[in-house]
Each structure stands twice: as structure tokens, then as C-alpha cells.
Amino acid sequence: MDAQFWTYFLVGITFTLYIGIAIWSRAKSTKEFYVAGGGIHPVLNGMATAADWMSAASFISMAGIISFLGYGGSQYLMGWTGGYVLLALCLAPYLRKFGKFTVPDFIGERYYSQNARTIALICAIFVSFTYVVGQMKGVGVAFSRFLEIPYDSGVIIGIAIVFFYAVLGGMKGITYTQVAQYCVLIFAFTVPAIYLSLQATGNPIPQIGFGSKTMDGVYLLEKLNLLSVDLGFNRYTDINRTTLINVFFITGALMFGTAGLPHVIVRFFTVPKVRDARISAGWALLFISILYTTAPAVAAFAKVNLINTVSNAKYADMPTWFTNWENTGLLEFDDKNGDGVIQYVADTQVNELTIDNDIMVLANPEIANLPPWVIGLIVAGGLAAALSTAAGLLLVISTSISHDLLKKNINPNISEKGELWAARISIAVAVVAAGLAGLNPPGFVAEVVALAFGLAASSFFPAIILGIFDKKMNKEGAIAGMLTGIIFTALYILYFKPQLGGIGLPEDYLFGISPEGIGTIGMIINFIVSLIVSRLTKPTPEKIKALVESIRYPK
Amino acid sequence: MKEKYWKKNIMYLRILLSVWFISSFGFGILFAESLNNFYLGGFPLGFWFAQQGSIYIFVILIFIYVYLMNKLDKKHNLEE
Numbered sequence: 001m002d003a004q005f006w007t008y009f010l011v012g013i014t015f016t017l018y019i020g021i022a023i024w025s026r027a028k029s030t031k032e033f034y035v036a037g038g039g040i041h042p043v044l045n046g047m048a049t050a051a052d053w054m055s056a057a058s059f060i061s062m063a064g065i066i067s068f069l070g071y072g073g074s075q076y077l078m079g080w081t082g083g084y085v086l087l088a089l090c091l092a093p094y095l096r097k098f099g100k101f102t103v104p105d106f107i108g109e110r111y112y113s114q115n116a117r118t119i120a121l122i123c124a125i126f127v128s129f130t131y132v133v134g135q136m137k138g139v140g141v142a143f144s145r146f147l148e149i150p151y152d153s154g155v156i157i158g159i160a161i162v163f164f165y166a167v168l169g170g171m172k173g174i175t176y177t178q179v180a181q182y183c184v185l186i187f188a189f190t191v192p193a194i195y196l197s198l199q200a201t202g203n204p205i206p207q208i209g210f211g212s213k214t215m216d217g218v219y220l221l222e223k224l225n226l227l228s229v230d231l232g233f234n235r236y237t238d239i240n241r242t243t244l245i246n247v248f249f250i251t252g253a254l255m256f257g258t259a260g261l262p263h264v265i266v267r268f269f270t271v272p273k274v275r276d277a278r279i280s281a282g283w284a285l286l287f288i289s290i291l292y293t294t295a296p297a298v299a300a301f302a303k304v305n306l307i308n309t310v311s312n313a314k315y316a317d318m319p320t321w322f323t324n325w326e327n328t329g330l331l332e333f334d335d336k337n338g339d340g341v342i343q344y345v346a347d348t349q350v351n352e353l354t355i356d357n358d359i360m361v362l363a364n365p366e367i368a369n370l371p372p373w374v375i376g377l378i379v380a381g382g383l384a385a386a387l388s389t390a391a392g393l394l395l396v397i398s399t400s401i402s403h404d405l406l407k408k409n410i411n412p413n414i415s416e417k418g419e420l421w422a423a424r425i426s427i428a429v430a431v432v433a434a435g436l437a438g439l440n441p442p443g444f445v446a447e448v449v450a451l452a453f454g455l456a457a458s459s460f461f462p463a464i465i466l467g468i469f470d471k472k473m474n475k476e477g478a479i480a481g482m483l484t485g486i487i488f489t490a491l492y493i494l495y496f497k498p499q500l501g502g503i504g505l506p507e508d509y510l511f512g513i514s515p516e517g518i519g520t521i522g523m524i525i526n527f528i529v530s531l532i533v534s535r536l537t538k539p540t541p542e543k544i545k546a547l548v549e550s551i552r553y554p555k
Numbered sequence: 556m557k558e559k560y561w562k563k564n565i566m567y568l569r570i571l572l573s574v575w576f577i578s579s580f581g582f583g584i585l586f587a588e589s590l591n592n593f594y595l596g597g598f599p600l601g602f603w604f605a606q607q608g609s610i611y612i613f614v615i616l617i618f619i620y621v622y623l624m625n626k627l628d629k630k631h632n633l634e635e
Contacts (some may be wrong), residue, residue: 011614067608074605078579081610085575088617089568093624207607209595219597237602239588248584275625282617289610296606338608360632501600 006376007147008133013159014184014380018387019178022173033170034101035269036397040175042276048178049267049551051185051384052392053080053258054291055282057449059185059385064357066299067306070228070236075247079254081285082291086259086461088281092268094468096277097551101269102396103262104404107114110467111475111493112544121404123459124262127452128393128400129434131263134449135390136438142382151305152439158387165199166391166398167428172389175270181384186290188381188499193294196301206297227307232346238302249517254474256523257453258425260461261351262390266399274554297406302360305367310342318342321366330356347414372374394434398427425445451493456517458485458522464528471548477534485526492518506548560631567623571616579609 027033040048066073092170097345098106104124108117136155143154165173190206197209199218214220225235233238258264268277268286310318315333325331332354333342344353362382365374407414412528414422459482466473466481492514496504508513582590595603621623628634 071605072600073600074583075608078583078609081613082575084577085572085616089571090621177609208596210602211595213597221597221599221602237591237599239591239601241588244584244588248580251579251584275621275628275635278617278624280620282614282621285617286614293610365622444604481617552564553557553633554628 002148003372003375004224006076006230007553008376010373010376010380011147011383013147014180014384017180018161018165019161021176022169025169025173025176027168027170027172027420028529029402030416032172033420033423034395034403035266036170036172036175038270039324039362041151042282044179045175045267045271045276045280046286047182048175048270049280050287051182051266051388052176053264053288053389054385055389056135056142056382056386058295059189059382060142060361061136061359063295063298064360065302066296067360068355071239072233072243072247073296075250075254077134077292077296079251080258081288082251082255082287083258083264084281084288086255087264087268088278088285088466090468091259091265092281093274093554095265096268096271096274097554099269101403102399103265103464104400105408106467107129107460107463107478108404108408109545110544111463111478113475113479115462116475116479116482117404117408119479120460121400123455123486124400127261127398127456128263128396128435129437131429131449132390132393132397132430132434132553133175135386135393136189138386139383139390141330142379142386147379155438156437159163159438161553162387162391162394163428163431165395166431167174167424170427171395172396173272177391179284181388182287184384185381185388186287188377188384188474189291189298190294191377192365192368192370193298193376195299195374196298196305196364196368196511198217199303199368200301202549206301207293210297215240220300220304226365227304227311231311231344232416236303240471245512246517248516249513251443253454253457253517253519253523256461257464257519258456260314260456260459260464261453262400262456262460263396265460265464266396267392298364298367299360302364305364305402306355306360307344311344313342315340315342319366319491321363324366325359325363331395338505355515383429390434392431394427397430399425400427401430436443451490453484454493454519454522457519458489458526461517462526462530466527468548470531470534471545472534473530474534474537474540476537477530477532480533481526484529485522489519489522490524492522533548542544556631560627560633563627564624567620567627571620574612575616578604578612583609 017108019238031037051056062076084090095106104120108118136158139158140151143149143157144151165177171517193206194204197206198204200214201209201212203209203212210220212220214223221237228234228236271277271280301384326333335351342353343349343350365378401420406422407419439489463478463482495502583605585606590601591599593600
């Protein structure tokens with residue numbers, strides 16, 4: 001039985017499972033549709049949050065990026081986990097106590113203003129939509145590479161599956177499906193990692209294995225450092241002083257952005273009590289950390305394996321996986337000096353091998369000679385990661401439209417049944433729109449996702465934090481802060497991102513901060529503007545002060 | 556009484572968030588280069604904090620916070 005069989009088999013089984021769960025957990029009320037009835041067990045909510053959070057990028061691309069950046073990749077590891085500490089300590093318990101359905105809900109009520117709600121609504125839709133297009137692209141890519149199904153058909157199959165369980169089950173269906181998807185993706189990620197760790201160091205735990213000695217008695221990381229230097233790269237574990245400031249700000253933007261992303265925050269509305277919201281953030285991060293501490297180990301093992309296999313080896317002797325991946329364009333060999341030997345070095349004039357980041361996870365099982373079912377597992381895991389994130393994001397878009405826009409802005413008298421239908425229709429429209437965008441993805445999806453984090457950090461995060469911790473924060477302050485934060489961040493990114501038509505040059509970066517890290521500065525600006533404006537304008541009404549007082553205490 | 560609860564909560568946040576900041580932005584980034592002179596098995600220490608240690612500390616911090624707050628809720632009769 002070959003890899004192709006296992007891939008069809010495992011993808012087929014997991015998809016059947018997701019559809020089965022969807023039928024079993026249909027939503028019957030708006031409360032079930034928006035927040036799964038508010039009765040999800042904290043451990044399950046933690047798993048669902050983890051699946052929601054870990055996207056195709058975490059699963060497929062992150063280990064590869066770390067592999068090529070070495071220490072520099074740490075910004076993604078710390079940035080995409082550290083935000084959960086902020087969520088657990090500063091946001092989740094209070095928002096749960098507040099007890100509504102969406103982030104714009106909180107902003108609208110806390111700042112007693114439809115305008116504030118509308119700004120939040122537009123941000124939530126924009127952030128979620130850009131993100132979901134990237135997931136659809138991931139689904140299409142996974143299908144087309146492994147199942148030899150055309151990219152477009154892959155996207156359509158993905159849409160059909162998400163459409164089915166999101167429209168039917170809403171948050172309830174999505175949550176239970178995400179629990180299953182978490183199990184699939186974490187199993188798929190750790191199994192090959194354990195194999196790799198055993199092969200390289202004899203230690204089955206990858207987190208310890210990549211700090212252990214290899215069979216020849218040298219520490220794996222030291223070996224990787226030496227190999228890197230031989231090929232002209234920087235030492236893998238060394239810190240590049242010139243980019244350190246950027247690592248600092250990118251880590252910050254990712255952390256604060258995480259804590260401000262609507263599809264993550266809304267998960268904490270699904271648990272029964274305040275104490276459940278706190279602990280479920282803990283479970284979520286624990287489940288996420290299993291993948292995030294394994295990824296850097298995979299990165300190191302894969303890099304050593306890759307260098308050992310290809311460096312100064314004869315092209316004619318390459319194993320079959322090499323040519324297979326060449327056919328997909330993820331691996332390119334250009335024999336510049338015509339000697340038939342692969343020169344993989346830092347010097348771009350001499351280097352003959354171009355390697356796509358994604359290959360480090362996707363081709364790992366083949367490079368390390370793992371059994372064929374592991375390849376099928378990786379595909380099923382990558383699809384689980386992409387689908388679970390897409391579904392969570394689509395739900396945010398649909399609740400923003402049916403609840404915040406329709407019910408709270410246009411027609412407050414809409415019946416429960418009407419609102420549920422509106423929610424179903426808007427999620428259906430959102431799925432199809434995201435799918436269409438996924439069929440013709442703009443070339444700059446990755447850049448737009450960076451924009452999403454920056455905007456979440458510079459808009460929602462300060463508005464929510466101040467809404468909870470500063471009773472004097474008023475409508476004027478919050479709106480002024482959100483607008484200056486977003487506008488500053490968006491303009492900076494548009495100006496300095498050539499892929500978005502920007503004309504700025506890296507030499508002109510403010511304090512050397514790249515567009516990916518500017519959200520941290522946008523957030524600081526938001527805080528300062530909010531505080532100044534709020535102290536110069538009308539004080540917060542007593543009623544709102546009482547509301548803030550009430551969300552601070554669990555009872 | 557309620558004010559005391561809130562003040563205690565803020566104090567917990569200050570301490571836990573300081574640890575959060577020092578373990579990631581401090582040990583993992585700003586001081587990582589000097590910490591790399593020390594080793595934990597095969598890991599240079601700064602590198603370990605950036606790719607492993609900070610994440611473990613994040614998880615532990617949340618569970619400590621949950622423990623402290625549950626105790627505080629009980630003490631102030633604010634359990635749901």
C-alpha cells in the first residue's frame with residue numbers, strides 16, 4: 001500500500017468524521033449558533049481554540065521558516081504563544097462575565113456608541129476575511145500536491161465541507177469538529193517528529209532530542225552550527241544583532257495581535273463560567289504549545305537531514321522524492337557550474353538549490369524514509385489545520401453581519417428564528433466569497449495576513465484592555481485611539497510593503513522596524529491617544545462605570 | 556471588600572506579566588546573546604529560552620493565575 005492510498009484513506013476517514021459530527025451537533029438557537037450555547041467544557045474549548053488558532057501556516061510553513069532562519073524564527077514561536085497569557089490574564093475572564101456574543105458587541109456597549117461598534121465591525125470582518133482566504137489557498141495547495149486533484153477542485157471540496165458543517169452547526173458544530181481536528185493535526189505533527197528524533201538522537205521526545213547528542217557524540221545543534229558555517233550561512237543558534245530590534249517588535253505585534261483577534265476572543269464566550277474562561281485559555285495554550293515546542297525540533301532535524309542528503313551529492317544519485325518535489329516547483333536545482341553535483345551554499349552566485357519553506361514539513365517523511373502512512377497523516381493534518389481555522393473565521397464574519405449589523409444596527413426587532421436564518425445565510429455567503437477569493441488568490445495573501453495582525457494589535461487590543469481596566473475611558477478616547485492606531489499602522493504597512501504597492505525602502509524604516517512589527521507601535525499610539533483624549537472630553541456615564549465594575553467580579 | 560479583591564487581582568497581574576515579559580522579551584530576545592554563553596545540554600541558553608523555555612513559562616503562568624484567582628474568588632465569596 002503506497003502513500004497515495006494512505007492519503008486518500010486518511011483524508012476520507014477524517015472528512016467523514018467531520019461531517020458526522022456536524023449532523024450530530026446541529027444548532028437550534030442563535031445562542032447555540034453564536035457561542036455553542038455557552039456550555040462547552042473548558043478542556044474541549046481549549047482543544048477547539050487550539051485548532052481554531054493553528055492554521056495551515058502553523059502546520060505547514062512555520063517549521064520550514066524556522067529551519068531557514070534559525071534563531072530568527074523564534075519571533076513566530078514566542079509571538080504566536082505569548083498572546084495567550086494576555087488573553088487569559090487580561091481579557092478572557094472579563095469578556096466572559098460581560099456575556100455577549102461578539103467583540104463589536106463589547107466595544108459597542110462599553111463605549112455606548114453605534115459608531116464604535118461599526119468601526120469594530122469593519123475591523124473584525126476585514127481581519128477575518130483576509131485570514132480566511134489564506135486558509136482556502138492552503139486547502140487547495142494540499143489537495144493539488146498530494147491527491148493530484150487540480151487546485152480549483154481542491155478549493156471547491158474544501159468549501160463544500162466547511163459550508164456543510166458551519167451552516168448547519170454554527171459555533172456548536174464548529175467547536176466539536178475542531179476538537180476532532182485538533183486530535184488529527186497534533187497526532188499528524190508529532191508522529192513524524194518522534195520518528196525524526198529517534199533517528200537522529202535516539203531520544204523519543206523531540207523537545208529534548210534536539211538538544212541531545214547525535215550518534216557520533218556531537219550535540220545536534222552544534223553539528224547544525226558547524227554545517228551551516230561550512231556552507232557559508234550564519235551559525236543556526238546565533239543571534240543577529242542588527243535585526244534584534246525587529247525581532248522584538250515583531251514578537252510584540254504577533255502577541256498583541258493574537259490577543260486582539262476576534263475569532264480567538266469569541267471562543268471564550270462559549271464556556272459556562274468566568275473560572276472556565278480562565279482555565280480554558282490555559283488548556284488552549286497547553287495544547288498549542290505541544291505543536292509550538294515540537295516545530296523548532298522538526299526544523300533542526302529536517303535541516304540536518306536535508307544538508308546531509310543534498311550537499312555536495314551527485315544529482316543523478318538523488319532519491320525519488322527529490323524529483324517528485326522538483327515537479328511541484330518547491331525544489332529547484334540549477335546546475336550552474338555543470339558538474340552534476342549539488343552545491344547548496346549561502347552565496348547566491350554559486351548556490352544551485354532553491355528550497356521552498358513548506359517542503360521541510362511536507363517532504364520530511366520522505367527525506368527521513370518514514371513509512372508511507374505518515375505521508376497520508378501529514379496531508380490529513382494540514383487539511384484539519386486549514387479547515388478548522390477557516391471555519392472559526394467564517395463564523396466571526398457571519399455573526400458580525402447577522403448580529404452586529406442586522407440585529408443591532410438595522411432591524412432590532414428581528415425574531416430569534418429570523419436571526420438564526422440570517423446567520424446561516426451570511427455564513428453561507430461568507431464561505432462562498434472566501435472560496436471564490438481562494439480560487440483567485442491575490443499574490444499578496446501572506447502580506448495581507450501580516451496586516452491583519454498589525455490591525456488587531458493596534459485597534460482591538462487597547463480598546464478592550466482600557467475598557468476593562470480604566471473606568472475613565474470614554475467613547476471619545478476609544479474611538480480616537482482606535483482610528484489613529486489603525487490608520488497609522490495601515491499607512492505604514494501600505495507604504496513599506498512593495499507587494500501592496502508601497503514605495504518605501506527598508507533604509508527608511510522607523511527605528512528599523514519592518515511592517516510586520518509596526519503593530520506594536522500602532523498599539524502604543526492607540527493607548528496614548530485614548531488616554532489623552534479621554535481625559536480632555538466628557539466623563540464616562542455612571543451607568544457604564546457600573547457596567548465596568550460588574551465585569552470585574554465573577555459574581 | 557470588593558476593592559481589596561480587585562487590588563489583589565491587579566497585584567497578581569503585575570507580577571505574572573513581569574515574568575511573562577522577562578522570560579520572552581528579556582531572556583529570549585534582549586539578553587539572549589549573553590545567555591548563549593551558557594548551555595543547557597546541547598542548547599545555548601538564550602536560544603533555548605526563545606524556542607522552548609518561554610513557551611513552557613507561558614503555560615505555567617496561566618495555570619498559576621487560575622490557581623490564585625480561584626483561591627481569591629473563594630476568599631471573597633465571589634465564586635459563581
